[in-house]
Amino acid sequence: MSTERPFANVPNKLWIGGEWRDSSDSSTFEVLDPGTGDLIAEVASASAADATLAVEVAHAAGEKWREVAPRQRAEILRRAFEVMIERRDELATLIVLENGKAWEDAVGEVNYAAEFFRWYSEEAVRISGRLQMAPNGDKRILVFNQPVGTSILVTPWNFPAAMATRKIAPALAAGCACVLKPASDTPLTALAVAQILHDVGLPDGVVNVLPARRSGEVVGTMLRHPLARKVSFTGSTEVGSVLLKQAADQVLTASMELGGNAPLLVFESADLDVAVAGALVAKMRNGGQSCIAANRFIVHAAIKDEFAKRFSAAMSALPVGHGLDKSAKLGPMINPTAVSDMASIVGKAVDFGAKTLIGGQPIDRPGSYFPATVVVDIEPGNPILDYEIFGPVAPFITFESEAEALQLANSTPFGLASYVFTGDTGQALRIAERIEAGMVGVNRGFISDPAAPFGGVKQSGLGREGGHEGIEEFLESKYVAIDW
Numbered sequence: 001m002s003t004e005r006p007f008a009n010v011p012n013k014l015w016i017g018g019e020w021r022d023s024s025d026s027s028t029f030e031v032l033d034p035g036t037g038d039l040i041a042e043v044a045s046a047s048a049a050d051a052t053l054a055v056e057v058a059h060a061a062g063e064k065w066r067e068v069a070p071r072q073r074a075e076i077l078r079r080a081f082e083v084m085i086e087r088r089d090e091l092a093t094l095i096v097l098e099n100g101k102a103w104e105d106a107v108g109e110v111n112y113a114a115e116f117f118r119w120y121s122e123e124a125v126r127i128s129g130r131l132q133m134a135p136n137g138d139k140r141i142l143v144f145n146q147p148v149g150t151s152i153l154v155t156p157w158n159f160p161a162a163m164a165t166r167k168i169a170p171a172l173a174a175g176c177a178c179v180l181k182p183a184s185d186t187p188l189t190a191l192a193v194a195q196i197l198h199d200v201g202l203p204d205g206v207v208n209v210l211p212a213r214r215s216g217e218v219v220g221t222m223l224r225h226p227l228a229r230k231v232s233f234t235g236s237t238e239v240g241s242v243l244l245k246q247a248a249d250q251v252l253t254a255s256m257e258l259g260g261n262a263p264l265l266v267f268e269s270a271d272l273d274v275a276v277a278g279a280l281v282a283k284m285r286n287g288g289q290s291c292i293a294a295n296r297f298i299v300h301a302a303i304k305d306e307f308a309k310r311f312s313a314a315m316s317a318l319p320v321g322h323g324l325d326k327s328a329k330l331g332p333m334i335n336p337t338a339v340s341d342m343a344s345i346v347g348k349a350v351d352f353g354a355k356t357l358i359g360g361q362p363i364d365r366p367g368s369y370f371p372a373t374v375v376v377d378i379e380p381g382n383p384i385l386d387y388e389i390f391g392p393v394a395p396f397i398t399f400e401s402e403a404e405a406l407q408l409a410n411s412t413p414f415g416l417a418s419y420v421f422t423g424d425t426g427q428a429l430r431i432a433e434r435i436e437a438g439m440v441g442v443n444r445g446f447i448s449d450p451a452a453p454f455g456g457v458k459q460s461g462l463g464r465e466g467g468h469e470g471i472e473e474f475l476e477s478k479y480v481a482i483d484w
Helices: 048-065 070-086 088-099 103-126 162-174 187-199 215-224 237-250 272-288 304-316 336-351 402-410 425-434 467-472
Strands: 014-016 019-021 028-032 039-044 130-133 140-147 151-154 178-181 207-209 230-234 253-257 262-266 294-300 355-358 373-376 393-399 417-421 439-442 475-482
Touching (some): 014 187, 039 187, 048 178, 048 207, 048 215, 103 162, 103 467, 151 162, 178 215, 187 207, 215 237, 262 272, 272 304, 294 304, 294 402, 304 355, 304 373, 304 393, 336 355, 336 373, 393 402, 402 425, 417 425, 425 439
Parallel strands (some): 151 178, 178 207, 230 253, 262 294, 262 417, 294 393, 373 393, 417 439
Antiparallel strands (some): 014 019, 014 207, 028 039, 140 475, 355 373
């Protein structure tokens, strides 16, 4: 594995108004490589004063950006897509270093992230309205859509490029300026995205990036600012609930992509080769550190032993290592705390009567590594079924009937993603209709697509990202009554 750190020149400051700035109080924080524990960079840590300035700069830039022709906005987004693809290996290396992804996952993330710029370059020129006669004939009703205004974007560490572009791209396409607060574990990728947008000609101040260790203070300051109009957050339900309360004080428009506890249902009629391959993708993308990762494996009793055997073999075959070693398929957890959390979750499940088929204990090596783990003999009430695991741990529970499978799948306050493997098309559609989730994968483990609406129900969030729905989150309808 190479030990070179090719990103010594990646910006490590705040990006406000088209300038790299130190924090107003000169504060910094460290960014570590989770695969080694080594220091990658010290990054400026924004203050409340910086947050206030960024909102005001974004508002001023947004007043001009909203008047830019849709085609011109589209061309900037298209160029951003092209430059991201040109710099794919550089960005993937940066993601590996600060996030810990396996190389294949990191390259996949860059491709996915870039696609949001391409998709919304196409959506920017398709913002529509309508004209109609009022039912009583006394006037015409004209409705058109306008940018919502200055948008506060808050992103997590697990997809540092894609979560940034999934929010920035529709905001820009709609005509909104924004301030992005990236996760403090992975700020460098967001700063690299800001550099790309600058390089392709985005006007200064339209996108601003505020790395900060003191997240609550910085985000709270922005949400209280009278010029803020929207908040878009991806992260835990607990933090999302707090931000919703803060947004309510200013009556901000809010989009929330929150926690998940995704069920993966395997029926007796499923093709086990397809199910194992799909389940491996659904569980192990980014080492299980994904809000849509398969979290509860709900498997028909008649095939549970065979499926668990095959799935465990596939999990065990994943080479573990640092992402700069391109043969590795399972990288580290984000930090030592995440490793401790995995060990605790598995330990509690075993104390409740479950057993591990593979894995279960931290790997003794430098960095934050936890092995692929399969836990079986789980009974209802086992605490492992209540966690959003966020790691490479797959708990198995069995069922006898379709009704029981649905009951188990829906027995959670969350409803983000779900997966169904079956050879019965009618059954697949019945489950898809009745499962309480915003997204359903049928006989496949990869469901993310910039052209599709991403989001959940229940405590998994509000609104949608991606698809045409994503740009609508940054638009407001205006009605004009006309006589002529």
